[in-house]
Amino acid sequence: xxxxxxxxxxVLAGAVxxxxxxxxxxxxxxxxxxxxxxxxxxxxxxxxxxxxxPVHIKARPGxxxxxxxxxxxxxxxxxxxxxxxxxxxxxxxxxxxxxxxxSGLQPNIEAIVADKPDLVVVSYDxxxxxxxxxxxxxxxxxxxxxxxxxxxYSEFTQLGxxxxxxxxxxxxxxxxxxxxxxxxxxxxRPSHPITYYYELDxxxxxxxxxxxxxxxxxxxxxxxxxxxxxGAAAAGGYPQLSSEYILSANPQYILLADTIxxxxxxxxLAKRPGWANLTAVKDKHVVLLNDNIASRWGPRIVDLLxxxxxxxxxxxxxxxxxxx
Amino acid sequence: MATVLLFLAVAAxxxxxxxxxxxxxxxxxLLAPLPWHPHLSVPAVDVAIIWQIRRPxxxxxxxxxxxxxxxxxxxxxxxxxxxxxxxxxxxxAGAGLGATVIIINGAAPGLLPVAAFAGGAGTVALxxxxxxxxxxxxxxxxxxxxSASIMLAGIAMTALLTAVQTYLQQQHFPQLxxxxxxxxxxxxxxxxxDVTLILPYLAVATVVLLAHRRLLDVLRVGETEANVLGVDVxxxxxxxxxxxxxxxxxxxxxxxxxxFVGIIVPHTVRLAAGASYRxxxxxxxxxxxxxxxxxxxxxxxxQAPAEVPIGVxxxxxxxxxxxxxxxxxxxxxxxx
Amino acid sequence: xxxxxxxxxxYGERPALASVxxxxxxxxxxxxxxxxxxxxxxxxRAMAGLLPHQGQITVDGQPTxxxxxxxLARLVAYVPQTPTFPxxxxxxDYVLLGRTPHIGYLRMETQQDRELCGGLLDQLGLRTxxxxxxxxxSGGELQRLVLxxxxxxxxxxxxxxxPTSSLDLGRRVEALExxxxxxxxxxxTVVSAVHDLTLxxxxxxxxxxxxxxxxxxAGPPGKVLREEVLVPCFGPGVQVLTEPDGSRIVLSRRLAAxxxxx
Numbered sequence: 066x067x068x069x070x071x072x073x074x075x076v077l078a079g080a081v082x083x084x085x086x087x088x089x090x091x092x093x094x095x096x097x098x099x100x101x102x103x104x105x106x107x108x109x110x111x112x113x114x115x116x117x118x119p120v121h122i123k124a125r126p127g128x129x130x131x132x133x134x135x136x137x138x139x140x141x142x143x144x145x146x147x148x149x150x151x152x153x154x155x156x157x158x159x160x161x162x163x164x165x166x167x168s169g170l171q172p173n174i175e176a177i178v179a180d181k182p183d184l185v186v187v188s189y190d191x192x193x194x195x196x197x198x199x200x201x202x203x204x205x206x207x208x209x210x211x212x213x214x215x216x217x218y219s220e221f222t223q224l225g226x227x228x229x230x231x232x233x234x235x236x237x238x239x240x241x242x243x244x245x246x247x248x249x250x251x252x253x254r255p256s257h258p259i260t261y262y263y264e265l266d267x268x269x270x271x272x273x274x275x276x277x278x279x280x281x282x283x284x285x286x287x288x289x290x291x292x293x294x295x296g297a298a299a300a301g302g303y304p305q306l307s308s309e310y311i312l313s314a315n316p317q318y319i320l321l322a323d324t325i326x327x328x329x330x331x332x333x334l335a336k337r338p339g340w341a342n343l344t345a346v347k348d349k350h351v352v353l354l355n356d357n358i359a360s361r362w363g364p365r366i367v368d369l370l371x372x373x374x375x376x377x378x379x380x381x382x383x384x385x386x387x388x389x
Numbered sequence: 390m391a392t393v394l395l396f397l398a399v400a401a402x403x404x405x406x407x408x409x410x411x412x413x414x415x416x417x418x419l420l421a422p423l424p425w426h427p428h429l430s431v432p433a434v435d436v437a438i439i440w441q442i443r444r445p446x447x448x449x450x451x452x453x454x455x456x457x458x459x460x461x462x463x464x465x466x467x468x469x470x471x472x473x474x475x476x477x478x479x480x481x482a483g484a485g486l487g488a489t490v491i492i493i494n495g496a497a498p499g500l501l502p503v504a505a506f507a508g509g510a511g512t513v514a515l516x517x518x519x520x521x522x523x524x525x526x527x528x529x530x531x532x533x534x535x536s537a538s539i540m541l542a543g544i545a546m547t548a549l550l551t552a553v554q555t556y557l558q559q560q561h562f563p564q565l566x567x568x569x570x571x572x573x574x575x576x577x578x579x580x581x582x583d584v585t586l587i588l589p590y591l592a593v594a595t596v597v598l599l600a601h602r603r604l605l606d607v608l609r610v611g612e613t614e615a616n617v618l619g620v621d622v623x624x625x626x627x628x629x630x631x632x633x634x635x636x637x638x639x640x641x642x643x644x645x646x647x648x649f650v651g652i653i654v655p656h657t658v659r660l661a662a663g664a665s666y667r668x669x670x671x672x673x674x675x676x677x678x679x680x681x682x683x684x685x686x687x688x689x690x691x692q693a694p695a696e697v698p699i700g701v702x703x704x705x706x707x708x709x710x711x712x713x714x715x716x717x718x719x720x721x722x723x724x725x
Numbered sequence: 726x727x728x729x730x731x732x733x734x735x736y737g738e739r740p741a742l743a744s745v746x747x748x749x750x751x752x753x754x755x756x757x758x759x760x761x762x763x764x765x766x767x768x769x770r771a772m773a774g775l776l777p778h779q780g781q782i783t784v785d786g787q788p789t790x791x792x793x794x795x796x797l798a799r800l801v802a803y804v805p806q807t808p809t810f811p812x813x814x815x816x817x818d819y820v821l822l823g824r825t826p827h828i829g830y831l832r833m834e835t836q837q838d839r840e841l842c843g844g845l846l847d848q849l850g851l852r853t854x855x856x857x858x859x860x861x862x863s864g865g866e867l868q869r870l871v872l873x874x875x876x877x878x879x880x881x882x883x884x885x886x887x888p889t890s891s892l893d894l895g896r897r898v899e900a901l902e903x904x905x906x907x908x909x910x911x912x913x914t915v916v917s918a919v920h921d922l923t924l925x926x927x928x929x930x931x932x933x934x935x936x937x938x939x940x941x942x943a944g945p946p947g948k949v950l951r952e953e954v955l956v957p958c959f960g961p962g963v964q965v966l967t968e969p970d971g972s973r974i975v976l977s978r979r980l981a982a983x984x985x986x987x
Contacts, residue, residue: 339434610819620794
């Protein structure tokens with residue numbers, strides 16, 4: 066299998082971004098009308114409509130397997146942690162999640178079936194897992210990477226409905242909504258977009274403003290230098306940039322999402338050929354992000370936003386409004 | 390003609406790139422580091438782009454292209470097999486494994502070329518030992534080891550190491566994309582330190598290969614006849630393979646695994662200028678450099694400012710061109 | 726002078742040559758004859774240093790075992806049964822390959838080498854073909870060319886493995902006449918494996934008859950080309966006719982015609 070990987074979460078997401086966009090205007094969850102009266106236990110059986118088709122769940126699941134690090138974070142955030150039986154090898158947050166050797170990208174069907182789950186959550190339907198597990202009557206909820214924040218909210222509610230924690234999911238969505246708007250309101254929108262180079266790995270894979278993270282940063286009035294790449298947005302928004310383009314574009318900020326995988330920091334940047342000339346390097350406008358947080362679209366997107374705002378405020382890129 | 394092509398390719402490589410720098414600015418930037426240059430208006434960033442990004446990139450691409458094409462020609466000569474390429478005896482698989490081990494262990498990036506080089510060169514040495522012809526010496530009454538057994542050993546080693554490499558990369562999923570990017574190869578990260586790192590190996594390899602160009606012609610009549618003409622085939626093969634491996638391993642350690650160049654460049658040269666290694670070797674070196682520089686220009690401009698993997702360019706542009714040369718040559722022969 | 730002392734060659738377990746001892750005097754033409762699989766080519770290949778052997782092969786007093794290839798190639802030139810002709814190599818370049826043992830390991834041929842090879846092309850009537858690619862040459866021309874390459878080695882001994890097998894009847898005599906003329910002019914020692922017993926008897930000074938890897942008979946043609954010597958090796962279909970001048974013609978002939986039909 067030859068799928069580039071640190072993109073995975075993200076690049077694979079690009080593939081579904083289009084389909085998400087297509088149904089973005091419609092309610093993403095079915096039965097939103099019927100479930101006017103929500104209680105923590107939820108109503109079962111329930112049919113969840115996702116962008117990847119309807120999923121029927123007979124009873125409240127008590128043995129969930131999550132093969133998606135983002136879904137793992139979401140499950141714990143909405144109080145469904147006690148129902149989680151196993152998570153994949155990349156689900157390293159929260160720490161109490163029962164991590165196993167299961168792989169989300171090359172799922173071992175036999176091992177999954179042997180665990181007798183009553184719900185499997187994935188972010189990428191590798192090896193047509195859903196159709197294979199349907200033979201064992203195990204529902205598979207595929208929550209792929211969204212292209213917008215509303216897509217994140219939909220996934221929370223879908224997960225809430227599927228696990229019987231709809232109310233908590235809705236509270237979590239409200240919390241995220243509130244915190245994000247508070248962060249956005251806390252800064253003055255710059256008169257000109259703040260340009261940035263977002264680094265996914267040291268070979269200059271980057272992202273455009275139309276990606277999920279790009280949209281998040283766009284809310285602060287930031288614009289990716291990768292937007293100039295022809296057709297990159299249509300192709301998912303994760304182009305590999307030329308070094309000389311990064312130099313000539315001379316972005317105001319550099320955001321590094323390869324600090325853990327590849328040990329990148331301001332010092333390593335300055336050592337790259339010609340990079341010492343970059344204004345962002347000279348002015349120390351280099352924001353270090355946690356790779357894991359930056360590649361997931363779960364509850365910690367707020368942390369990502371906070372890190373960026375704090376760094377930009379600290380270096381004068383963004384000015385506070387004093388509102389929070 | 391190949392030299393003219395190389396000259397043009399170098400010039401184009403320095404002038405063309407995703408950032409829009411005028412010809413005048415390029416000229417000024419080239420003068421900028423000289424101590425007596427007149428007052429220049431070109432911005433420091435443009436000088437840095439020309440000197441620290443484009444020039445090492447052009448030079449490195451040229452060196453790697455020359456080495457891969459020259460090694461390909463030499464391998465085809467010593468193994469008398471038109472399908473032989475520099476990766477035949479496992480350089481690529483070994484280098485790939487070396488690079489993968491470094492990447493998944495998160496070791497210092499400076500170690501990557503070292504590990505790739507060691508993996509590539511070590512694999513070929515092992516292939517040679519297992520192929521069973523490393524120590525025939527100069528004894529006229531003992532037969533030289535067959536090249537077929539060495540090639541088969543190379544295929545086996547490649548399969549084995551690729552399996553190990555694939556296993557490791559699947560076990561370390563978060564680093565898979567880095568491994569994958571390295572394997573695809575390219576010059577987007579080229580620097581002068583890469584150039585100085587591989588220069589000694591490439592220089593030695595090139596000199597040794599060129600010195601063997603007449604002996605490679607003798608080998609064209611086959612191992613048996615070359616032996617009775619006084620050539621110690623086993624020793625020549627060992628020396629040429631060692632030199633080509635040294636150069637190729639050094640080249641791929643900084644460029645990644647760029648395919649196809651080692652096959653199409655020498656064969657294009659053969660079709661255009663005859664099969665004598667006196668011509669094929671030097672012209673392949675020059676032509677390989679020009680081809681790789683042009684491919685790299687395409688890699689960084691076709692989707693500018695995004696990069697296209699250079700292996701995609703070498704195959705997508707090289708294969709149709711090669712087929713065209715093959716066809717037109719055949720047509721000419723039929724007329725003759 | 727070539728001295729073979731109990732030379733034996735094994736292909737795996739199977740002996741191809743068993744304890745062959747013989748001497749070839751300088752300037753002599755020795756034809757190695759015998760049925761298929763008798764070991765003719767094996768003996769020549771062993772003498773050319775292409776096969777590991779037991780016993781000892783001595784050329785001009787020097788044992789060939791352990792000898793460097795370059796040195797052996799200056800003593801012995803070998804022409805295989807089916808030489809390889811790279812189709813786009815030119816005739817002159819092909820003959821120049823014969824200079825290899827005289828050119829330093831990593832050096833190129835000199836003007837002298839070119840002149841010498843040009844002279845050989847002249848002598849063999851190939852001058853006009855010097856610049857032609859081998860693909861355009863006829864079988865007879867190629868045969869002369871490979872001979873020219875062997876002569877370019879300037880060795881005193883010429884080993885020819887079935888030199889005429891690819892030629893038609895008329896060309897065979899022509900080619901052997903050329904070898905004969907050259908060996909007289911250059912006082913070469915020639916050892917050739919020959920299939921055609923009649924021609925072997927007419928050109929060679931001595932014959933060596935091999936059968937199952939052993940010498941069945943050796944000596945001048947008149948001694949070897951006799952029915953009582955040949956029949957045990959080749960079977961009863963061999964008949965020897967003696968010409969008035971004493972030369973012998975070896976025929977293969979049907980033993981008895983089947984009874985006429987009807």
